[in-house]
Amino acid sequence: MRNKEVKRYRRKVIPAAAGRVLELGAGSGLNLPFYGSQVQRLHALEPSEALLRMASRKLPGAHFPVELLRGSAEEIPLAARSIDTVVTTWTLCSIPDVAKALREVRRVLKPGGSLLFVEHGHAPDASVAAWQRRIEPLWKPLAGGCHLTRRIDRLIGEAGFEIVELENEYLKGPRPLTYTYCGRAQ
Ligand SMILES: C[S@@+](CC[C@H](N)C(=O)[O-])C[C@H]1O[C@@H](n2cnc3c(N)ncnc32)[C@H](O)[C@@H]1O
Secondary structure (H helix, E strand, O other), X not given: OOOHHHHHHHHXXXXXXXXXXXXXXXXXXXXXXXXXXXXXXXXXEEOOHHHHHHHHOOHHHOOOOEEEEEXXXXXXXXXXXXXXXXXXXXXXXXXXXXXXXXXXXXXXXXXXXXXXXXXXXXXXXXXXXXXXXXXXXXXXXXXXXXXXXXXXXXXXXXXXXXXXXXXXXXXOOOHHHHEEEEEEEO
């Protein structure tokens, strides 16, 4: 999660977050240095106590208030229509009920708010997709519940969002693990 290409995506996407921001699966806080001055407050939601502890060590460097929230994106502990931007980077793959999480994202976003995403998932090439289906049952328990076959754009669309920007590419590394969906939905 710290390699050059991943960093390139963080640098590209995270500065667009503005206002009251919710980050899903904030992990150890690797996106924190990339948020810009338009952020008023960041709610960093993460189910892992250990990762939240790591994130808490990075808070002194933040130039806006950060609230660390322990919990799942399937039940976001925030009021409806209270958030301007939701950010998710390499998290939708790991959420058990991702459709429920995306419905929750819709609930907490203000009308006109944005969902910024960088995720990996289902690849368009038949041979790569076949490998994704083959290795997913072995990969999932080894990688914190990470799914390889999720069609991220379709899932976001099915939750009632309109995708207004989308870029796809394979990053360096094994193709079944690296097909990337990067964009913005409203
Ligand atoms: C591959 S890590 C990515 C961490 C971080 N987003 C980043 O870009 O470095 C996946 C993250 O999703 C989190 N996660 C797993 N299940 C989740 C859930 N139900 N709700 C929110 N986050 C979850 C994990 O704890 C982990 O922090």
